[in-house]
Each structure stands twice: as structure tokens, then as C-alpha cells.
Amino acid sequence: MSKTLYERLGGADGIARLVDDAVDAHLSNPKVKTRFENTKDIEHAKKMSREFFCAGAGGPETYTGRDMLTTHKGMNISEEEYVAVMDDILGAMTKNKLGADEQKDVLAILYSLKGDIIHV
Amino acid sequence: MSKTLYERLGGADGIARLVDDAVDAHLSNPKVKTRFENTKDIEHAKKMSREFFCAGAGGPETYTGRDMLTTHKGMNISEEEYVAVMDDILGAMTKNKLGADEQKDVLAILYSLKGDIIHV
Amino acid sequence: MSKTLYERLGGADGIARLVDDAVDAHLSNPKVKTRFENTKDIEHAKKMSREFFCAGAGGPETYTGRDMLTTHKGMNISEEEYVAVMDDILGAMTKNKLGADEQKDVLAILYSLKGDIIHV
Amino acid sequence: MSKTLYERLGGADGIARLVDDAVDAHLSNPKVKTRFENTKDIEHAKKMSREFFCAGAGGPETYTGRDMLTTHKGMNISEEEYVAVMDDILGAMTKNKLGADEQKDVLAILYSLKGDIIHV
Numbered sequence: 304m305s306k307t308l309y310e311r312l313g314g315a316d317g318i319a320r321l322v323d324d325a326v327d328a329h330l331s332n333p334k335v336k337t338r339f340e341n342t343k344d345i346e347h348a349k350k351m352s353r354e355f356f357c358a359g360a361g362g363p364e365t366y367t368g369r370d371m372l373t374t375h376k377g378m379n380i381s382e383e384e385y386v387a388v389m390d391d392i393l394g395a396m397t398k399n400k401l402g403a404d405e406q407k408d409v410l411a412i413l414y415s416l417k418g419d420i421i422h423v
Numbered sequence: 424m425s426k427t428l429y430e431r432l433g434g435a436d437g438i439a440r441l442v443d444d445a446v447d448a449h450l451s452n453p454k455v456k457t458r459f460e461n462t463k464d465i466e467h468a469k470k471m472s473r474e475f476f477c478a479g480a481g482g483p484e485t486y487t488g489r490d491m492l493t494t495h496k497g498m499n500i501s502e503e504e505y506v507a508v509m510d511d512i513l514g515a516m517t518k519n520k521l522g523a524d525e526q527k528d529v530l531a532i533l534y535s536l537k538g539d540i541i542h543v
Numbered sequence: 544m545s546k547t548l549y550e551r552l553g554g555a556d557g558i559a560r561l562v563d564d565a566v567d568a569h570l571s572n573p574k575v576k577t578r579f580e581n582t583k584d585i586e587h588a589k590k591m592s593r594e595f596f597c598a599g600a601g602g603p604e605t606y607t608g609r610d611m612l613t614t615h616k617g618m619n620i621s622e623e624e625y626v627a628v629m630d631d632i633l634g635a636m637t638k639n640k641l642g643a644d645e646q647k648d649v650l651a652i653l654y655s656l657k658g659d660i661i662h663v
Numbered sequence: 664m665s666k667t668l669y670e671r672l673g674g675a676d677g678i679a680r681l682v683d684d685a686v687d688a689h690l691s692n693p694k695v696k697t698r699f700e701n702t703k704d705i706e707h708a709k710k711m712s713r714e715f716f717c718a719g720a721g722g723p724e725t726y727t728g729r730d731m732l733t734t735h736k737g738m739n740i741s742e743e744e745y746v747a748v749m750d751d752i753l754g755a756m757t758k759n760k761l762g763a764d765e766q767k768d769v770l771a772i773l774y775s776l777k778g779d780i781i782h783v
Contacts (some may be wrong), residue, residue, distance in 0.1 A: 337496065337497050337543060341496060342497075379457050383501075385742070406771075407767055410770060410774055411771075414770055417746075503622040503623065505622070506661075523651075527650075531650060577738075577739050578737060578739050580737060582737075617698060617702075619695065619744060621739075
């Protein structure tokens with residue numbers, strides 16, 4: 304485990320595939336799809352997600368978006384939606400053949416962000 | 424009960440007081456306040472609410488806003504939020520000394536709108 | 544509207560049909576069916592529901608069950624489940640060709656019980 | 664990380680303290696306390712939790728309770744309740760000075776059980 308999470312996720316390319324697959328999953332997940340269908344610029348949202356994941360996993364990219372709290376402020380996101388999004392991301396990891404250790408690390412990061420996402 | 428609901432609610436003035444009190448209640452209700460705190464133009468939202476209530480209660484006003492479904496699309500409003508908003512509105516009615524028959528009528532109207540509000 | 548709600552619902556027979564149809568709806572409603580599938584004695588639950596409805600609607604029956612608060616205590620019933628149950632009951636009323644006034648009265652009664660049902 | 668999770672959690676004694684602290688937290692957590700207040704035999708519930716944790720973490724204990732699905736069947740546990748319980752457990756771990764790696768492992772285990780707990 305001396306490799307960074309960024310490397311273990313396949314770098315920028317691996318993370319880009321992950322974001323694409325996760326967003327596709329969100330768009331067909333009845334618990335959150337209305338949130339994403341209504342996103343005005345889905346390509347921008349994906350770009351921000353890629354940057355955020357890359358930077359958070361130890362990659363050289365810089366995240367140019369707003370902080371998590373500002374991003375989710377006023378959306379009144381529920382625990383149900385938050386869990387649905389985590390499921391989609393972990394499902395996308397399985398689809399991309401990323402292992403249990405990587406999924407555990409991503410789960411821990413996502414869980415640590417919860418306070419800036421749910422009901423803020 | 425030969426009077427219209429509009430008359431029984433005190434006409435445009437009564438409904439304006441009701442909307443003010445309900446929005447005040449929303450802004451201090453932990454279940455929905457983040458939604459309303461983040462509303463960019465709260466005065467416009469109140470104006471639309473007044474028009475909607477007045478028109479829906481049989482008054483001469485015209486509702487100039489978007490239909491309910493379009494208004495709530497993509498917000499992923501939960502049953503918990505919907506019930507919180509109904510409670511605030513009925514509480515505002517009690518505060519304004521509006522009776523059980525009026526509350527029953529408003530409850531029935533709000534309930535009939537549910538399909539255009541929750542998880543759309 | 545000089546008739547009691549009990550009479551307008553079709554008396555004990557009408558209410559019994561309503562309870563049967565509502566419970567059938569609960570058992571196929573994904574939001575609450577696990578609650579009802581797991582009810583140990585569904586016939587007893589139906590009997591209690593019939594008595595409660597009859598007594599509450601002004602009929603001569605006596606409700607022999609526990610009060611609403613005690614009945615729901617510790618179940619942590621959510622707003623989502625509560626709204627699902629109301630939908631099933633109102634749907635059963637429509638199926639039994641009960642009109643808008645009756646539905647409004649039942650809705651008002653169910654709403655007034657909310658504080659003894661949700662998250663108690 | 665050559666030690667088992669059981670050892671890293673402090674063995675049977677460490678896990679017993681964890682369960683006590685987690686249940687205390689549940690009993691004062693507004694999102695789930697009614698579930699636990701109403702548990703008929705809280706000491707039995709704690710015993711089962713200790714056994715389950717010990718066995719699941721690689722300890723020599725045997726879990727003598729029912730499987731997770733049977734245990735939660737019909738309770739209609741929501742994502743909100745599930746997240747509240749995880750927060751309480753992770754909080755109890757922090758209180759007991761258990762580190763980030765241990766919390767990550769416990770989080771991963773709890774998450775993997777989700778399908779047998781929520782809305783079953």
C-alpha cells in the first residue's frame with residue numbers, strides 16, 4: 304500500500320471513468336436522479352468531480368470548485384440520498400474492477416465529508 | 424360555507440399575513456430552513472405564494488408563476504419536508520385564528536398538490 | 544352534512560371494507576409492507592382498525608385497543624411511512640366510491656393523529 | 664496490520680466498552696432513541712452485539728443470535744437511522760481512542776451489512 308490512492312484508482316484516466324460511471328448510475332437511480340437530471344451543466348459537474356477526486360486521492364490536479372459545504376448548502380440532502388450516492392460510487396468502483404482496499408479508502412473519505420453534505 | 428375559501432381566509436390581506444407567517448416559520452424550522460435560507464429572492468417567492476394561494480382559494484388574483492411540478496422539479500423534496508411545510512402553514516393559520524373548517528380545506532388542497540411536490 | 548361520518552362511510556360494513564382494502568394496499572406498498580408483513584396477528588390489527596375508525600367516525604362501537612401513542616411507541620415511524628399509509632387509506636376510499644367530503648374529513652382526522660404516530 | 668481487528672479493538676473487553684458506549688449514545692440520539700428505549704431486554708441486545716462484533720472482528724467468540732436480516736426484518740429501518748447508528752459507533756470508537764485504521768475497518772464492515780438492515 305505504498306502507492307497513493309490516486310495511483311491505485313488508475314490516475315486521472317481511472318478517476319475520469321469512475322466519475323462517468325457514477326454519474327450514469329446517479330441518473331438512473333430513482334433516489335437521486337431528479338437532482339442530477341436538473342443539473343444545468345452536467346459536464347461542468349463531472350469536471351469538478353474529477354478534479355475533487357484526483358486532488359483528494361493525492362494526485363497533482365488542483366480542485367477549482369467551491370468547498371463541499373458551499374456546494375451542498377440549501378439542498379437539504381437527506382441520508383437516503385447520501386447513501387444512494389455512495390452506493391453508486393462503490394458500484395462504479397466494482398464495475399471498474401477496483402478492489403476492496405480501494406473501496407474502503409473511498410468509503411472512509413466519503414463518510415468523512417458527510418457533515419458538509421447532509422442537511423446543510 | 425357559502426363564502427369562498429378566499430373570503431374565509433380574509434382575502435388578499437389575510438392570505439398575505441398567512442404567507443408571511445408561514446415563511447417565517449419555515450425559516451426557523453430545522454427540517455426545511457436551509458431550503459428557504461438559500462432562496463435567492465425570498466420576496467419574489469412570497470409574492471408567488473400569495474398569488475398561488477389567492478387564485479387557488481377562489482380569489483380574483485392571477486397566478487403568474489410556474490406550475491407546481493416545474494417549480495419543485497429536481498429539488499428531491501422528501502415527505503419529511505413536505506409534512507414540515509404543511510405543519511408550518513397550519514400553524515400560521517392557527518396563529519391567525521382561522522378555524523377548523525378553513526384548515527381542513529387548506530389541508531385538502533395541499534394534500535392534492537403532493538404529487539407535484541415530493542420526489543419529482 | 545347532517546349525517547355522521549360513520550353513516551357517510553357506510554357504517555360498520557363500509558368501514559370494514561375500507562380497512563380490508565387499506566391493509567391490502569399496505570401489504571403491496573414498498574414503503575410500508577415490511578411493517579405489515581411482520582405484524583404477528585394481522586386479523587387482530589384489522590379488528591382494532593375497524594373499531595378505531597368506527598368509534599372515531601361517530602359510530603356506536605367501542606375501541607378496545609391501546610391509545611395511538613402507545614401503539615406506535617418505539618417504531619420510529621417516518622413521515623414517508625405516514626404519508627404512504629394516508630395514501631393507501633385515501634386510495635381505498637376512492638376504490639369504495641367515497642366522495643371528496645368524506646376523504647377531506649378522514650384526511651383531517653389522520654392528520655390530527657400525526658403527533659402520536661411519527662417518531663414517537 | 665498483522666493483528667486481527669479483534670486485537671486492535673482491545674479484544675472482548677475493548678469491544679464490551681465499545682458496545683456500552685454505542686448503546687448509551689443510541690439512547691440519547693433523537694434519531695434512534697425510541698427504537699432502543701423500547702427494546703424489551705437491552706442487556707440481551709448488548710450481549711448479542713458483543714458476540715456479533717467479537718466474532719465479526721476475528722475473535723474466538725461465537726455469535727448465538729439471529730442473522731442480521733432476520734433481526735431487522737419488518738422494522739423498516741431508514742437510511743437516516745442507519746447513518747445515526749454508524750455515527751454513534753464511530754463516536755464510541757473515538758471516545759475509546761481507537762484509531763483511523765480501526766474506524767475505517769469497522770465502517771467497511773457496517774457498510775457491507777447495510778443490505779440486511781435498511782428497509783428489509
